[in-house]
Amino acid sequence: MNVENQLKTPLTQIRNLVxxxxxxxxxxxxxxxxxxxxxxxxxxxxxxxxxxxTVLNLNDPTPNVNAQLQAKLLGAHLQRQLQCSSFVTNICIAFDQHFAKQKSLKPIGLAELIGQVAKHTGINKLCECIFALAVTHSSHPELRQSARDSLRNSLPELLNSYLGQNAATAAAASGLHDISFDLLQYLLCCLGEYVTPQLEKQFLDKLREEFPRELVPLVLAPLLYRGATTTTAAKSSETDAEEETTNSNTSSWSSSNADNLNEVGIEDIYDHLCEIIFTNQVCA
Structure with missing residues (x-):
């Protein structure tokens, strides 16, 4: 039995449950x-x-209870994608297929597409941003542009929420309190394109408070402590250079001594040994 046939029954079950x-x-x-x-x-x-x-209808201003619950299921499923290593592929495949059926969307509707999905499904700001970042890899150029436009608003909102006065409340509101290190790394790599340098610096400073240099996860260290990493590498290079110089000097000294020894003739060595033996015999 092939994979498609094996999946047919569970997929039918999933669709019936939805x-x-x-x-x-x-x-x-x-x-x-x-x-x-x-x-x-x-x-x-x-x-x-x-x-x-597929069952999500963004054009219905007053969805019935069944549609609302289906949207809620989608929201929960999108939240679970944050724990999945293949979330970009999963979201792109699903959303591209959805978009193929939404070709009638007007430019205004397309521009608000990501925000509308977030509104209907109830996902938090972090999930909205990760969802948009995933859609920037879509096969549809219109979707990629829509996602980028959305991120220029939603990502600063996410960071500003996290940088609020009450750290616990801010983290809970943004969703950044339970983000995985790999996902945080992905987020950090994309910041420069969508937020101001000042906001990016504030966010990095905040993360450095939470992850001191001696405790920072390996995947985050190059992004949070770039200068320190460069300095450490430079010091390491200097140390290696000093060791190389020392080794070179030692090698030169050894070579020089070897040359000096080679200059001593065999006759001189023989005469010196004879002198020692003769002296010992006289003393005896």
């Missing part, structure tokens, strides 16, 4: 969907995400 979700069975259906994805892996994960985007 289709027939209601207030009473929402939690149960959500858990069953999660379990099916765990059992059948990334293909089931992507198929579920595609289907959830």
């Amino acid at each position: 289709k027939h979700v209601n207030k009473r069975n929402f939690n149960e259906n959500s858990e069953q969907i999660k379990q099916l994805i765990q059992d059948y892996g990334v293909d089931a994960d992507r198929s579920c995400l595609r289907y959830l985007f």
Whole structure:
């Protein structure tokens, strides 16, 4: 049996769970969907995400209860993508297929597409930003541009929320309190394109407070302590150069002594030995 046939039954189950979700069975259906994805892996994960985007209707200003719950399922699924190493591919595949059915969107609607998804699904600001960053890799140029435009607003909002006076409240509001190190690394690599240098510096300074140099994770060290890393590398190079010079001098000294020894003739050595032997005999 091939993979497609193996997945046919669980995918049908997932679609039925999404289709027939209601207030009473929402939690149960959500858990069953999660379990099916765990059992059948990334293909089931992507198929579920595609289907959830398919049933999402952004053009309906007053969605019914069933549509609201389906959007909530999508939001929960997008939040779980933050823990998935293949989240960029998963989101792009699903959202590209959704966009293919939304070609009638006007430019205004397209510009607000990411924000509308966030609004309907209820995802937090971090998830919205990661979702937008993933969509910047879309195969559709219109989607890539829409995601970039969205990030120029949402990413500064995320960082400003995190830099609030109450650190605990700010972190909870932004969603940055439970971000993985790998995801934070991905976020840091993209900051320069979407936020001002001043805001980027403030965010990096805040992270350095939370991750001192001696405790910083390896994946974040080059991004948080670039200057220190460069200085350390320079010192290491200087040390290596000094060691090389010392070794060179030692080698030169050894070579010089060897040359001096080679200049001593065998006759001189023989005469010296004879003198020592003769002296010892006289003393005896």
